[in-house]
Amino acid sequence: MIPTKRECGAAMIGYFFMLWFVPLMESKKSDYAYFHGKQAMILFFMEIMFTVFCVLIGSLPFLHWLSSLLIGLAIFGFMILSFICMALAFQGKRFEIPVVAEFAKQLTF
Numbered sequence: 001m002i003p004t005k006r007e008c009g010a011a012m013i014g015y016f017f018m019l020w021f022v023p024l025m026e027s028k029k030s031d032y033a034y035f036h037g038k039q040a041m042i043l044f045f046m047e048i049m050f051t052v053f054c055v056l057i058g059s060l061p062f063l064h065w066l067s068s069l070l071i072g073l074a075i076f077g078f079m080i081l082s083f084i085c086m087a088l089a090f091q092g093k094r095f096e097i098p099v100v101a102e103f104a105k106q107l108t109f
Helices: 005-014 021-026 031-058 061-090 098-106
Strands: none
Touching: 005 021, 005 031, 005 061, 021 031, 031 061, 031 098
8 A cells, every 4th residue: 555645754754863753653544654653763762772882982081082983973874874764754665674674573552
């Protein structure tokens, strides 16, 4: 079934920073938005966990430069991935991010 513009818009908004709850609120009406909402939520929490990990590494005096580099590259990488996800979700494509989708499939609300 082809998702409506409303479903595509809700799925797209879910990948923007921490608005992953928007497609989950739309999920009562749309399996498509629910799928993208769960995937966006897992992606967001992976970003947070990676940032916390890099900050902990940065607390070590001799690894501060490595932490700064990793955080910068990770933020850039997650931002590019989020933009790609937004574009594909708005086009109505149901796709799976390899690691993220495995965790998202296990979630039930």
